[in-house]
Amino acid sequence: MGYDWDFSVFWPYAWAFVRGLVITIELSVLASVVGTILGILFGPVIRIQGISWWLLPFNDVLRAVPLLVLIFLFYYFPYQSILGIEPPSPFIAAFLALTLAQAVFTADLVRAAIDGVSQQTILGARALGLRESTIWWYIILPDILRQIAPAMVAFFIGNIKLSSLASVIGCQEIVFTARVAMGQTYRSLEAWLIVAAIYIVLVLPLAWAARQLERSEWLKRRT
Amino acid sequence: MAEEKNMNDGLVVSHLRMAFGEKPILDGVELRVASGETLAIAGRSGAGKSTLLRCIACLESAHGGTASLDGQQYMADGDSILPPYQIRRRIGLVLQGYNLFPNMTALNNIVFPLIKVRAYSHRRAVTLATEVASMLEIKTVLAQFPNTLSGGQAQRIALARALVLQPRILLLDEITSALDPETAHSLVVAIRKLRDAEALVSEAASQSMGIVLVTHAFRFAETFADRIAFLSGGRLVEEYPAGQFRSHCQHEDAQRYLEFIT
Numbered sequence: 001m002g003y004d005w006d007f008s009v010f011w012p013y014a015w016a017f018v019r020g021l022v023i024t025i026e027l028s029v030l031a032s033v034v035g036t037i038l039g040i041l042f043g044p045v046i047r048i049q050g051i052s053w054w055l056l057p058f059n060d061v062l063r064a065v066p067l068l069v070l071i072f073l074f075y076y077f078p079y080q081s082i083l084g085i086e087p088p089s090p091f092i093a094a095f096l097a098l099t100l101a102q103a104v105f106t107a108d109l110v111r112a113a114i115d116g117v118s119q120q121t122i123l124g125a126r127a128l129g130l131r132e133s134t135i136w137w138y139i140i141l142p143d144i145l146r147q148i149a150p151a152m153v154a155f156f157i158g159n160i161k162l163s164s165l166a167s168v169i170g171c172q173e174i175v176f177t178a179r180v181a182m183g184q185t186y187r188s189l190e191a192w193l194i195v196a197a198i199y200i201v202l203v204l205p206l207a208w209a210a211r212q213l214e215r216s217e218w219l220k221r222r223t
Numbered sequence: 224m225a226e227e228k229n230m231n232d233g234l235v236v237s238h239l240r241m242a243f244g245e246k247p248i249l250d251g252v253e254l255r256v257a258s259g260e261t262l263a264i265a266g267r268s269g270a271g272k273s274t275l276l277r278c279i280a281c282l283e284s285a286h287g288g289t290a291s292l293d294g295q296q297y298m299a300d301g302d303s304i305l306p307p308y309q310i311r312r313r314i315g316l317v318l319q320g321y322n323l324f325p326n327m328t329a330l331n332n333i334v335f336p337l338i339k340v341r342a343y344s345h346r347r348a349v350t351l352a353t354e355v356a357s358m359l360e361i362k363t364v365l366a367q368f369p370n371t372l373s374g375g376q377a378q379r380i381a382l383a384r385a386l387v388l389q390p391r392i393l394l395l396d397e398i399t400s401a402l403d404p405e406t407a408h409s410l411v412v413a414i415r416k417l418r419d420a421e422a423l424v425s426e427a428a429s430q431s432m433g434i435v436l437v438t439h440a441f442r443f444a445e446t447f448a449d450r451i452a453f454l455s456g457g458r459l460v461e462e463y464p465a466g467q468f469r470s471h472c473q474h475e476d477a478q479r480y481l482e483f484i485t
Contacts, residue, residue: 121323121325123322124318124381126282127280127316127318128340129312130340138324139324220370222325222326223369
């Protein structure tokens with residue numbers, strides 16, 4: 001017994017892997033950025049009295065749905081018969097699902113972070129005659145960002161890995177590419193090791209950055 | 224109808240009432256501070272001194288009472304009748320907990336309100352901030368963030384950022400609590416100097432500001448203030464020129480309070 005390693009069969013697929021990698025990066029970066037922005041905008045909204053009684057549970061419900069199910073919902077939704085529009089491409093469907101997941105989790109973090117902003121600091125800002133909008137933009141928002149930053153980096157790392165789920169609806173990111181290459185070369189172990197190595201290269205710098213962030217002085221500048 | 228013109232400028236507060244639930248905290252406070260004058264308010268812990276200052280600065284709504292600044296009424300029935308931020312631009316308040324912006328350097332804590340509230344250019348704001356900081360002996364810590372400042376340094380940064388805005392009335396809540404007597408004294412000297420400093424006398428502040436000071440440090444009040452008032456039962460029960468307070472005051476609470484002053 002002995003395994004006969006052969007990575008060379010994947011040389012012809014090099015460009016396919018690069019294209020898959022680009023799609024993986026596009027998908028995770030776009031969803032992370034758009035989802036975070038939407039979440040930060042949505043976070044203060046779910047605290048508004050009068051609507052929070054239904055918006056907050058609604059947000060919780062969305063967070064309870066597994067990402068794969070969200071991807072299926074966005075992809076297999078009967079767009080034609082209900083909305084009268086063309087169904088989205090696998091990439092768009094996966095992007096929407098990842099973005100929604102990122103947005104609802106961010107919104108909940110921001111909601112909690114707003115309560116975590118020091119009332120004393122806000123009082124001090126008001127005492128100086130600053131306008132509420134100025135206080136929000138220059139005092140409250142920077143504090144919220146500090147509070148959610150470590151969790152956000154963890155989410156971004158998660159999004160890179162979770163974007164692999166898009167392969168099941170045919171989005172041609174890196175896992176999808178590997179499955180095709182594996183089917184044609186019958187070299188499963190090598191194929192998945194290549195994919196694992198690519199993810200490691202993508203994720204490790206972020207994990208390192210997360211640790212730097214944890215230790216940074218910037219993060220400590222809050223009360 | 225001939226409106227009676229208030230010849231006295233400065234701050235006038237009357238019938239100010241405030242309660243937490245059923246418990247009255249302020250029960251008809253009458254207060255008057257002319258520009259250039261310093262009034263110290265003494266009183267036991269929980270007497271409502273801080274609440275009084277917050278109500279005057281419209282950081283909290285009172286339940287009743289009126290207030291006016293330089294003859295212009297800004298509070299009716301305990302509520303501000305002008306946008307609160309406009310009032311607070313003319314009535315400065317240094318809070319007990321310093322309440323600096325943790326995400327900004329000490330310098331920017333002073334510069335930022337100058338730019339946003341007084342529309343200073345960045346360069347002009349930095350020049351003024353540095354000048355005031357050196358008077359308060361905190362020039363060396365201007366590059367630091369609040370989480371690295373000592374209590375005394377943070378206190379003086381908080382004072383500096385309120386002073387540079389040139390309010391008509393400056394309310395100070397226990398500003399000496401984090402300071403040793405010597406530093407507290409140098410603070411008094413600096414505030415007096417700043418009040419008359421040319422750098423601060425702009426077209427907006429043709430008259431020097433009035434100060435209302437809340438403190439436990441009675442001796443500090445005696446040296447710094449023109450008048451001392453004693454807050455008890457929600458009212459200012461006694462008020463005398465600073466030097467005469469000890470000998471003249473007759474209210475039971477105030478006398479008991481004075482017994483413990485060494």
